[in-house]
Amino acid sequence: MIDRKLAPEFKAIDNIKLIKPxxxxxxxxxxxxxxxxxxxxxxxxxxxxxxxxxxxxxxxxxxxxxxxxxxxxxxxxxxxxxxxxxxxxxxxxxxxxxxxxxxxxxxxxxxxxxxxxxxxxxxxxxxxxxxxxxxxxxxxxxxxxxxxxxxxxxxxxxxxxxxxxxxxxxxxxxxxxxxxxxxxxxxxxxxxxxxxxxxxxxxxxxxxxxxxxxxxxxFDSNWKNGLEPADTTQPSLQPAADLFYYTEKPEALQSAIRMGMPFVNRNHPDFQPMQVLNTVFGGYFGSRLMANIREDKGYTYGIGSGLGSFKHGGSFFIATEVGADVCKDTLTEIEKEINLLKTELIPDEELSLVRNFMLGSLLGSLENVFSHADKFKNIHFAGLGYDYYDKYTSTIKTITADKLKELANKYWNFDQFYKVIVGKY
The missing domain is CATH 3.30.830.10 (Metalloenzyme, LuxS/M16 peptidase-like)
Known part of the structure; x- marks a missing residue:
């Protein structure tokens, strides 16, 4: 008979085998x-x-x-x-x-x-x-x-x-x-x-x-190339000088907040470790941003952060919509959570939970052959090999709280974030 008072056992994920093309x-x-x-x-x-x-x-x-x-x-x-x-x-x-x-x-x-x-x-x-x-x-x-x-x-x-x-x-x-x-x-x-x-x-x-x-x-002999090859290069990224952007909407009941910074892409060695840090901070439902700003403060239905990776650049971003009357308070709480990650070590229990979530998400995303093809596209168009996923699982399993604290101090300076607010501030 199942004892529903006990949490089900879970086993560590040793390795993840991907279908290669x-x-x-x-x-x-x-x-x-x-x-x-x-x-x-x-x-x-x-x-x-x-x-x-x-x-x-x-x-x-x-x-x-x-x-x-x-x-x-x-x-x-x-x-x-x-x-x-x-x-x-x-x-x-x-x-x-x-x-x-x-x-x-x-x-x-x-x-x-x-x-x-x-x-x-x-x-x-x-x-x-x-x-x-x-x-x-x-x-x-x-x-x-x-x-x-x-x-x-x-x-x-x-x-x-x-x-x-x-x-x-x-x-x-x-x-x-x-x-x-x-x-x-x-x-x-x-x-x-x-x-x-x-x-x-x-x-x-x-x-x-x-x-x-x-x-x-x-799609071979009957499909010909044109005289001029496709130019798929892109202009270099040029971030704006101003860091703060406010669009006032006097009747708004909610304010949209989006903030962050240009960031490294998945080709950079810090990208995968930062995925772990980001997950702790705002990358899943049990994150610190959700626990503070949704569960504790009740300012929003949802808040999250993420890392965007493109061939020619990347980004770190935080996004939410909050009650217009608590917009400033939300920014204060976001800054507080960032500073905690820069000054205090993430507890072992919390880090263990994030490890299991990230590895489980990766495993759960490989439900059929189409999923394996999608994983291939992520690395192929970034110019990476399958060892990327080996490094990803290894990083999740072995990264330390000290290293995550070091990364938070290296990359996250709240005063240097681009901040966009639409609504009332």
Whole structure:
């Protein structure tokens, strides 16, 4: 019989085994990574492209081109693309990120000879119809109008602009940015970016030999590079000189707070140790920020901190929305928690809890072959190898309270944080 007064036993996680891909490269320069695992006849195929260099004069091209890929080709309308994919029980989506944009297809192996030609058409013959472009611009402007009424959205935009400057990471789109989009610019951008030499193709699932051959045949000899290679370099980050930004909203019941600083990315040796420190501070539900500002003070429903890692930079940030009347008090409490980590050692019990949480989260995130492919993407596009995860688990298990205190003093100076407040202060 189970004694519910006793906590269940837990065992330490010794090591985590990751599925590694098989790599091939097509003659046209497209790299293919295959994660062959699973029992179901389902595959996920991702065509991932590096975004072109950010142009401040035309800042939305990377996002607009990717979002509109499925709006029509030389031979298919948007409705026909959707109908063909749906008919075969497949799923298609496009996703835009700061550094990469991608097209993702989920399909049964047996239907790939029907679904792959649709993707091929999207990647080689998209036309960005004028009518759909105008609809896109109108819809995005309406979404922006709604978003700018939200304090947390404004705070995030202002914070990113402050620490990343005039780059793809700091972009906060304006109505005029959308209004100025032109079809000719989208077409030129598309032809330069969506070419095989700028593509990483990641396949995960139960990959039948015939299916893999079909994928390679479809996207090799029939997919040509353009005359000009894709320029995926990015301007250097230039953080702003001012550290404090306040947007007053006299009627606001809540104030959005976002603060932090430019930071190292996952290539830096301190990044993984700082992930442990950040988890203690504000990186999970049992963190110190949550215990103080939500549980003890009742200032907010949620508060957290995080580390952002990009190819060309990174960030440390704290984000929350609190009652407008306790905004200043919240800042005081955040500073207090930072100073405690700089002056006092984290107790063994607390550090042990964080270790188990972080290792358990990593293990829990590897539920299927798609998850293993996602872990690969994290390191591949950062130029890292699988030893990154070995070092990650080792760091979590062995880092000391003394080292974490040293890191808090090395990196966290509250007075030097960029601070953004939207609401009342």
């Amino acid at each position: 098989e790599h091939t490269k097509l003659d046209n320069g497209c790299n293919i990574y295959c994660f062959n695992s699973g029992d179901q006849e389902l595959v996920r195929i991702e065509w991932i492209f590096g975004n072109l260099r950010f142009d401040a004069a035309k800042p939305l091209l990377n996002m607009a081109v990717n979002t509109m890929l499925t709006e029509g080709t030389d031979t298919l309308t948007a409705a026909q693309i959707a109908d063909k994919i749906d008919f075969y029980g497949a799923f298609l989506q496009v996703d835009y990120g700061y550094e990469n944009s991608q097209v993702t297809l989920y399909s049964l192996n047996k239907h790939l000879h029907h679904t792959l030609p649709v993707i091929k058409d999207i990647l080689t013959a998209s036309v960005f119809p004028e009518k759909e472009l105008e609809t896109f611009k109108r819809n995005q402007q309406q979404k922006l109008q709604v978003s700018l009424q939200k304090n947390d959205v404004v705070a995030r935009r202002d914070f990113n602009k402050a620490i990343y400057g005039d780059t793809i990471y700091g972009l906060g789109a304006t109505f005029d940015n959308y209004k100025s989009l032109q079809r000719d610019d989208l077409l030129a951008h598309y032809k330069k970016m969506y070419q095989p030499s700028n593509c990483t193709l990641i396949i995960a699932g139960k990959i039948e030999p015939d299916a893999l051959k079909l994928i390679k045949d479809t």
